Amino acid sequence: MRHNRTPDPMEPTLHSDRQPDAVPDFASGVVQDDLTAGAGENAIELKATEGLSQGQIVRRRFLRHRGAIVAMCFLAATVVLVTTSIGWGPIPGWWKHDYHTTYPIAIAGGRPTLQISFSEGVHIGEHPFGQDTVGHDMFAMTMRGAQQSLTVMVLIGLLATLIGVIVGATAGFFRGKVDTLLMRFTDMMIAIPVMVIGLVLGRWVNGASALTLGLALAFVEWMAMSRLVRAEFLSLREREFVDAARVAGASNTRIIVKHILPNAVGVIIVNATLLMSAAILLETALSYLGFGIAFPDISLGNLVSEYQSAFSQRPWLFWWPGFFIIVIALCVNFIGDGLRDAFDPRQRRIPSARKMARAARKLAAR
Secondary structure, eight states: OOOOOOOOTTSOOOOTTOOOOOOOHHHHHHHHHHHHHHHHHHHHHHHHTTTOOHHHHHHHHHHTOHHHHHHHHHHHHHHHHHHHSSOBTTBOOOOSOOSSOBOOOSSGGGOOOOEEETTTEEEOOSOTTOBOTTOBBHHHHHHHHHHHHHHHHHHHHHHHHHHHHHHHHHHHHHOHHHHHHHHHHHHHHHHSOHHHHHHHHHHHTTTOOHHHHHHHHHTTSOHHHHHHHHHHHHHHTTSHHHHHHHHTTOOHHHIIIIIIHHHTHHHHHHHHHHHHHHHHHHHHHHHHHTSSSOTTSOOHHHHHHHTGGGTTTOTHHHHHHHHHHHHHHHHHHHHHHHHHHHHOTTOOOOOOHHHHHHHHHHHHHO
16 A cells, blocks of 8 residues: 655655765865866966977977976087087098197196186187197097097987887787797897997907997897887777778888877887987997997097096096086987977976966956
8 A cells, every 4th residue: 555655854855867966165165276277277288289280399398398408409519519629521620639649748747728717717728628648639539539429329329219110110010920029039139238249249340430339239229119119009000090091091011101100209209319328328338348449549438448547647538538428428318308208298397376377367257
């Protein structure tokens, strides 16, 4: 038997279109502030990138990275200095001394003639970086060493990146037996320490030019790049634009070159810069151990190894090559950090409190 019950006025009424519970009063202010802050930050980000292409967005983000810009200026100044000072290839040099001629000792002990004072200004002199015991000009030798080290760094960076991209792209796109074969070979190469392979190759090409050493060392620095590119290709090959290209009849080569590779260029460029910074340290270590560029040619690591015993009596022979090694490696690392932040969409510049407040006022006025 059905009984009619009088509804309790305190009992909540059930409706099919029941709205969600309201936010409690004690938290409403915090939630509202968070929403306003998030909306303001998104509005600022969208306004800053409105109407810009992906390349323009990356360029603007990179130019906002002060450390990368300063490092790029220092690296460019270093390249210009070492290129034009003693000459490089067809480029004539403006420095009056060369790196293989002995000169009379200008100051006792071969001390540097460079003097900097607030009253008299900057005085360069005949040998600003000093001289060694037989009279070689240290400035010319340091410039020559930087030239060779930069050559090896660029060769290793470009060739190792090229090999790593080819191996990683092939393994990640085709998968299956091709992926297994290439990755097992990569794992075998990774299992052998890079320094050991570098020592063997360095001994094999000992006394050769920077070109030969750079070509040899490029074959021991591509493994990390290949694994990163493979992981990126495994992710990108399943995206909708790749399926659309297949439906349109595009070949595998066109899909790799025209569709997947441009979307992986951020990972490739960032890791190429980091690879170049590691390359100059590898060349320095091999030359320091005597397995890199050897006499009669010069590299920065060779100079550090040659004059390490003179550190206590003539430290300027050790300072300047080490200084240029540190400057070049740090500059390339900072540029790599700037490129990583520019290509990573999750790396967003946090707006200042003033910009956040201005954006919140604009949203409230709408």
